[in-house]
Structures are given as C-alpha cells and as structure tokens.
Amino acid sequence: MILLDGKKTSADIKEEIALDVRELKANDEKTPHLAAIIVGSDGASITYVNAKVKACERVGFESTLIRLPEDTTEEDLLNEIAILNVDNDIDGFIVQLPLPKHIDEQKILMAVDPDKDVDGFHPTNVGKMALNLPTFISATPFGILELLDRYNVETSGKNVVVIGRSHIVGSPMSILLSQKRKVGNATVTITHSRTKNLKEITLQADIIIAALGIPEFLKADMVKDNVTVIDVGITRMADPSKKRGFRLVGDVAFNEVAKKAAYITPVPGGVGPMTIAMLLKNTLLARKRRSK
Ligand code: GUN
Secondary structure, three states, rough: EEEEOOOHHHHHHHHHHHHHHHHHHHOOOOOEEEEEEEEEEOOHHHHHHHHHHHHHHOOOOOEEEEEOOOOOOOOHHHHHHHHHHHHHHHHHHHOOOOOOOOOOOHHHHHHHHHHHHHOOOOHHHHHHHHHOOOOOOOOHHHHHHHHHHHHHOOOOEEEEEOOOOOOOOOOHHHHHHHHHHOOOEEEEEOOOOOOOOHHHOOOOOOOOEOOOOOOOOOOOOHOOOEEEEEEEEOOOEEEEOOOEEEEEEOOEEEHHOOOOEEEEEOOOOOOHHHHHHHHHHHHHHHHHHHOO
16 A cells, blocks of 8 residues: 655655745746735634745745625625735735635635736636636645646546545535546546445446545545545544644544545645645746746
8 A cells, every 4th residue: 555645745746836936036036926815714714825825935926815794795895805905916816615604605715806816716727727728726636636646646548436426525526527638538427416326336446535524534445446435535533642632523424435545635734735836836837827
C-alpha cells in the first residue's frame, strides 16, 4: 500500500509556487494577492480561511481577510464582492462556504468576477471546466487530479466510482476524470444517496472517490484488492483525548480499507492540504493572466 501523502505533495507545490513568486518579484512584477471573505464565526470555516491566509504568506503572496458578522445582509455581502471585483490590487478572491441561511449562496457566487473566481465556482467557470476549456478548476477536484498525477496513478480506461454528487467535489470530479486529459479518460460512475446496490458498484471500482460526508462509510467489504481510494471526508468527531476536543474522520474506514488498497489518502494529511495548494496555484494563474 502506498500512502498518497497530501501534506508532502502540497508542501512541494507550495515550494514551486514560492519559486515563481520570487521570480515575479525579481522581475519587478506585481505580487499575487488573494482575498477571502468569511461571514459569521463557524469554527471549521475560520480554521480553513486562516489556513488559506497563512499559506499565502508562506509562498510570498499578499492576502486580505475580510471578516463579516453573521447577520451581514445579502446586499452588504454583494457590495463587498463588487468592491473586490474592481480592486486592481486583488488578483483573486473567495467567499468561504457555507454562508448563513439568510444569504442566497448561488446569487453570491454569481456576483464574483469569473476572472477573479479562483474557487472556480462561478457558472461561467463551471461551464468552461465541463467543456474542458482553460479555467480555474476548483481546489478539491484539482487537488485530487494533482495527487493522482504526481503519484502516477493510471486513470485511463479505469473504472472510477465517485460517491457523492456535490457541486464542490462529486460532480466536477466525475466530469474531469471522464474527460480527455492527462489524468482522465476514465469510465466514471457517479453514485449518491438514491443509488441502489452501491456495494456491487464499488466492488467494480479501480479508483473510488469518497465524498459523501459520512464518517467511515466505505468499508473493506465494499472494495476490491488493489483499489485506489481518495477520501474527501473531514468530519469533526468529539474526542476528549485531543487538545482541540475533536479529531478529523474521513469517509473511509481507513485501517481496514488500507489493507486492500494499492494507493490511499489518509485523513488528515491527504486531500485537505492539497486544496490549499491548488487555491494558491489558481491565484498565481489569475495574477499571470491579468498581467497579459
Ligand atoms: N467550503 C468548503 N470548501 C470550500 C472551498 O473550496 N471554497 C470555499 N470558498 N468554501 C469552501
């Protein structure tokens, strides 16, 4: 079994990005600048956004964190987005999800200038992704492609089973892996809560992407020998033995599935760290496109 080490791979990618930034600076070019908006005080979201900002600093990007209160109106949030859209110093920005219930998420995502949409969530960018045109691929699927690529996991002609059809992971992942691209050309089955006989389907899989958000859902009896397993789950489970009071649990029963797997991502340290590296990659891409 080979561990797909997202922590190490993301560190390598950040190193490469830092080199690019040094080169930009040496050529007197503008430093990439990422902004993030967070509404409210959800603990997990704040942790993620802080990690994104810290990662910016580490690679030499500029970053701006805009923290808005939970009761921010949709109109106020749209105003903040309008300001970032026209701010020439900002190369890309994200609005951390989920948003409070009184705000229409789709309306917010559609207000972001597609050229600054480094999350790749705007319908224009989702459309380009689906058509295999150059665009910002959203961080989680992009990170999974990169991990498979760097570990030379063959996808061409393989049976891939995606569990979960979210707009952020399952849906784009199934589209990307079926496309004619370096990490792609797979025969993809997308499964979800209404799927019948899931186990029969996962037993046929060469590669499984578990992105449904149910801790330790994928068990050893659901996978064949030498499977590749990508675990996108990150549920916080109460754990008094930890300083933080919780531990992160994936969608895969890691210990039992790892015994049958050829490649598997751990949680934490698998897909999670890759998403931040890919957000930085998209921000660098946004900067380079803007200077053209
Ligand atoms: N919430 C969970 N994942 C993401 C992500 O990739 N981007 C944003 N903006 N919010 C998220």
